[in-house]
Amino acid sequence: MKKFTALLMITFLAAAMLVPVSATDKPVITLQPQNSVYPEFASALWSVEATGENLSYNWYIVYNGTAYRTADSFAENHPWLNGVTGSGYGSNETGNTFFVDGIGSALDGALIYCVVSNEAGSATSESAYISVSGKKFPPQLNVPASVTVEQDTVLKLFCEAETSGDDSVSSYAWFETPTGQLKDIVAIGSYGGQPEEDPVLVCDTSTPGTRYYVCYVMTKLGGVAYSSVIPVTVTEKTVVTPPPESSDLTDSQATSAPDCTSEPATTLPSDGETSPAGSGGETSPAGSGGHTGTDSVPEEKGDSRGTVIIVLAAVCGVLLGSCIVLAAAAFRKKK
Structure with a gap:
């Protein structure tokens, strides 16, 4: 009986492990x-x-007081479709944005809302009021047509909004669209896409490529407008090779450059010889600051010193010989 009970418990535990547990909120x-x-x-x-x-x-x-699911509107020919005067309506790929291309006056006074759901449940958004051809018009927006910057450059996009009459801007919200189309916008910005008072967006320029941004502006009287799509192209950062250091450059120049200050080595002519015309013994022209090329000044000083020593030695020899002769003569006289 105990074995049966244990086997039954193991079976229940295994079955419980096979049942998927949803952690989705x-x-x-x-x-x-x-x-x-x-x-x-x-x-x-x-x-x-x-x-x-x-x-x-x-x-x-x-x-007109009735809620229509837009996904069924075309098949069921819902009456609100009279307010679509352009090319159509629909949602983006994600489904979080709904658009009407060419809105007509028939939708004036209508409401729109969204139901977001998953396996854990659903949430219904607030209803937004739709006004077409109202007394207050959307603000006029001015944004850059396109921007190109280098990687890691600080880039700020500015949205300039102009309202009419007594109306004024109440908030801004920035969006990004991965496809470059307005219908695919995704909320971004310093507050995660929540409306804010700052018309400036600091763009992410850390990765090369092209990204697309849109600014949404709302006025105090309910006017809204989306800017045109702003392509921002980020190019790869240019790597600049630094020049060689001055010390390295000096060393290389000292190694490779000829010594312009030293005189070329020359061979001194022997006694009685003269340097041939046009040879290194030619005298530099006046005013050139040069000297004769047969020898250098230090070598001339060395030769003159040697000559003086020889002369002195000869004189000393003569004097010494004279002294010996005189001494010998005096010695003979004494005898």
């Missing part, structure tokens, strides 16, 4: 879709950001 929305005011026929965008794994996004438009 329920999604938490960190960026809500914003109220927006668009001129008719403009491109409209709404985005949502959430934490969690394996997220899926479903966008809904509340039109």
